[in-house]
Amino acid sequence: MTAQASPIRSVLAGVGSYLPEIVVTNDELAKTIDTNDAWIRERTGITQRYLAQPHETCAFMATQAARIALDAAGATATDVDAIILATATPDQAFPATALRVQAALGAGGFGFDISAACSGFIYGLSVADAMLRTGQIRGALVIGSEVYSRILNWQDRGTCVLFGDGAGAVFLRAEEASSSGRGILSTHLHAQGSLGDILYVDGAVGQPDRSGHLVMQGREVFRHAVTRLSEAVEEALAANGLPHSAVDWLVPHQANLRIIDAIGRRLGLPPERVVKTVAQHANTSAASIPLALATAIGDGRIRPGHLVLMEALGGGLTWGSALVRM
Ligand code: UT7
Secondary structure, eight states: OOOOSEEEEEEEEEEEEHHHHHHHHHHHTTTTTTTTTTHHHHHHHHOOEOOTTTTHHHHHHHHHHHHHHHHTTTOOOOGGGGGEEEOOOSSSSSOOHHHHHHHHHTOEEEEEOOOOGGGHHHHHHHHHHHHHHHTTTSSSEEEEEGGGGGTTTTTTHHHTTTTTTEEEEEEEEEEETTOOOEEHHHHHHHOGGGGGGEEEEEEOOOOOOEEEEEEEOHHHHHHHHHHHOOOOOOOOHHTTOOGGGGGGGEOOOOOOOOHHHHHHHTTOOOGGGGGOOOHOOOOOGGGOOOOOOHHHHHSSSSSSTTTTEEEETTTTTTEEEEEEEE
């Protein structure tokens, strides 16, 4: 939960993204996996995904996205006081992948990784916002970067067709609250650890007897996603005293078109005001929201002054929202 008394606002000054060079369509997957384009499209809306090559590591993709976000903000590495990187697929157990990015950018300050699965970008925004508003830092990179292709069980058609790789980043700058109202208006975070077994990665570093693969009870996750995300969007608007109609854009976590459409309907938003990239990117976990933001800012849909509502749910379970005036 956030307080909003501070005169400092965290302004989303620039966005960047990176997608791997290789695109794999549903039909291409169906050559080696017992699946088909119709099933994947109908159940998820996914038509293709980007898959990383060996050099496209979590840190590499995060750095590319971060550079673009800094450029878009008119900022440089010297403006970065903190790097907060959300990922379930870090390059190493430690150092934090955020610090590999720090080194690549030549930035100072500090950095750390966040483990909150698909909600990681929202968690990162929330932490950065708190630090910016209290004056602890003046500029922060919040990044989601994922290489899920390396933790997928490519024998499990129920999960391997759903995910893709990529990275997205935002540069947040502390600014005096102004009449434009720009900045993060609120973030709300939630978690329910007792549901940890419906979506998890089997094992960790140093556990060679474990598969290291993602395991998901899809229907259970789906059910919780629709309920929890509906509550989360209501909570965000109620906390700000805003009606549904105030939202210019819903930028949801991109897991499944059916979940995205369900939340859009709950908000009464016309489908054209919901940013959807799941068809092209598939589910890129913590990277999906900044990737979607970068897409809709890049093509001119999201513009300064627009009210953007973001929400995500992922393994943990974790979920949450962020309401931002661009
Ligand atoms: O990002 C984190 C949050 N994650 C999510 O929000 C994901 C939430 N869950 C979902 O999106 C959906 O549950 C899925 C897309 C994962 C699955 O959709 P579903 O409608 O729940 O399908 P299901 O898993 O219940 O499977 C239905 C049928 C099964 O066949 P039978 O048992 O009915 O004969 C599966 O074996 O579809 C079959 N199936 C497939 N068929 C072709 C499962 N995967 C595939 C596949 N291709 N890839």
